[in-house]
Amino acid sequence: MMNVLPQIYRDELLYSVLSRYKRMCGMQSRRALLKDVYGESKMLTSIFLPQYLERFRENLPPYCKITVDELILNHTMFPFYTSFFSKERSNSILNMMVNGCGKSIENLVGFSGGKVKPYNRLRYCPRCYSEDIDEYGESFWRRLHQVPGVLYCLKHETLLESTIVPSTEKYADYWCADTDVCNATFKDDTYDERIMELNWTYIKNTMFLMNGDYQKKELPDIVDFYVDRLREKGFASANGFIYMNDFVHQFLQFYPSHYLSLMQSNVDENQQANWLRLFVRNNAKNRSPLRHLLVLQFLGISAEEFFHDQSILGRISARVNHVPSFDLEARRNAWLKIIEDNPGLNRSQLKEIGKGLHTWIYKHDIEWYERVTPRVGARKKRTPVIDWAKRDDECLELAKQAVESILNREGKPIRVLASTIRQEIGVRRWFDSRKLVYTRQFIEQVTEDIHSYRIRKIRWAIGELEREGVNVTVYKVQLYAGFGGNNKKVAELIAKVMETSLA
Numbered sequence: 001m002m003n004v005l006p007q008i009y010r011d012e013l014l015y016s017v018l019s020r021y022k023r024m025c026g027m028q029s030r031r032a033l034l035k036d037v038y039g040e041s042k043m044l045t046s047i048f049l050p051q052y053l054e055r056f057r058e059n060l061p062p063y064c065k066i067t068v069d070e071l072i073l074n075h076t077m078f079p080f081y082t083s084f085f086s087k088e089r090s091n092s093i094l095n096m097m098v099n100g101c102g103k104s105i106e107n108l109v110g111f112s113g114g115k116v117k118p119y120n121r122l123r124y125c126p127r128c129y130s131e132d133i134d135e136y137g138e139s140f141w142r143r144l145h146q147v148p149g150v151l152y153c154l155k156h157e158t159l160l161e162s163t164i165v166p167s168t169e170k171y172a173d174y175w176c177a178d179t180d181v182c183n184a185t186f187k188d189d190t191y192d193e194r195i196m197e198l199n200w201t202y203i204k205n206t207m208f209l210m211n212g213d214y215q216k217k218e219l220p221d222i223v224d225f226y227v228d229r230l231r232e233k234g235f236a237s238a239n240g241f242i243y244m245n246d247f248v249h250q251f252l253q254f255y256p257s258h259y260l261s262l263m264q265s266n267v268d269e270n271q272q273a274n275w276l277r278l279f280v281r282n283n284a285k286n287r288s289p290l291r292h293l294l295v296l297q298f299l300g301i302s303a304e305e306f307f308h309d310q311s312i313l314g315r316i317s318a319r320v321n322h323v324p325s326f327d328l329e330a331r332r333n334a335w336l337k338i339i340e341d342n343p344g345l346n347r348s349q350l351k352e353i354g355k356g357l358h359t360w361i362y363k364h365d366i367e368w369y370e371r372v373t374p375r376v377g378a379r380k381k382r383t384p385v386i387d388w389a390k391r392d393d394e395c396l397e398l399a400k401q402a403v404e405s406i407l408n409r410e411g412k413p414i415r416v417l418a419s420t421i422r423q424e425i426g427v428r429r430w431f432d433s434r435k436l437v438y439t440r441q442f443i444e445q446v447t448e449d450i451h452s453y454r455i456r457k458i459r460w461a462i463g464e465l466e467r468e469g470v471n472v473t474v475y476k477v478q479l480y481a482g483f484g485g486n487n488k489k490v491a492e493l494i495a496k497v498m499e500t501s502l503a
């Protein structure tokens, strides 16, 4: 029986609480601690997914009211590792943690078989560490910092540091997050802005999973959901056939390869069985939550949207979609153009030509689509005569509207690039055709270099902070605009912009 229990901090690993307890009682051996905590000195322990928690709770001092469920949901890695499991499967893991099962739960959730490994050393944020010491006189191990793929501390925007404390050993000792293993010096962020931006979203999604406030989904529904979203983006046919090469290719355009290797998720485009191809197919393979989040982020969907969206139809989703901010008319014209320029082609051939556009119209404007789109069998193939000049005019118009809409968008500015313009219009590769001379020229002209984009983002952040009545400083602007706190070049740029905008 334990007579005391140290205060448990928010997001603290149970392992960390026990380590502090051990230190507090001046215990030397792991065995003595186990005897005290579980009433047994020889047992399997785990930092991330501990078990026998009912027994542990029974040994707690009577004043301590924490429940076993609270321990598991708020102080272990259970919510993260079971987030994409079915209700049945995660309940079974939960039961093992409550009552104990005598074997390693890590293996059951895919630590050993999976390709995404947990960090094998405990991690911490140097700034959190020094704040903790100031505030509490001690620090502790946070759950969020141990999640694979979490590179930063969300609060301080600093890179997390690794320690010497092993995290996955079955008979690991109990280490406190103290001066022996942590310190308050932090390294400069060496990753580029895109990586930070990507990881930011990943961390927020992770936090949503850790909070655990959502309904579980079954694996076949999850895969169906992916197929639905892929279809909307033009990566799958109406009956769910995935255009795998396109999908993989775009995925690799979206994620820098350096980021994918940081996330233990490199994709070899030439390999037929790369993880991404297998991921969106119906099979019982273990899928790491990290990779679910990568795929969702690529699809532009947050973990919250994913779990709160219960409408999977397998065919066309009934979900209300965000209606793009510009003209239906322009899209209709572009579609008519495709029909006109390609006489004799059947629907699926037309769709191939205007993939993204087709997807959009098919979803949002189906009646009109049915009316105007010819339903012909594949006749003798005629070489379509395309009036490229005319099409160029129309595409130029679309591109102009898209740029305006990107520049006038609410919230954090998006960089004007060929890819963001295409995204805004909802068209794909055909838009980059060399024959669209003026359109290409225009896109080249408006493409923002990184410097101008930064300035635009800085001005936006200054405006937002002023609107909120905040006393604007370089540092605040830096954080608000998402640059991170350590980039000296950016800090200088911000100071310059502030001078000119205040003058």
Ligand SMILES: [Zn+2]
Pocket: 125, 126, 127, 128, 129, 153, 154, 155, 156, 157, 158
């Ligand atoms: Zn921190």
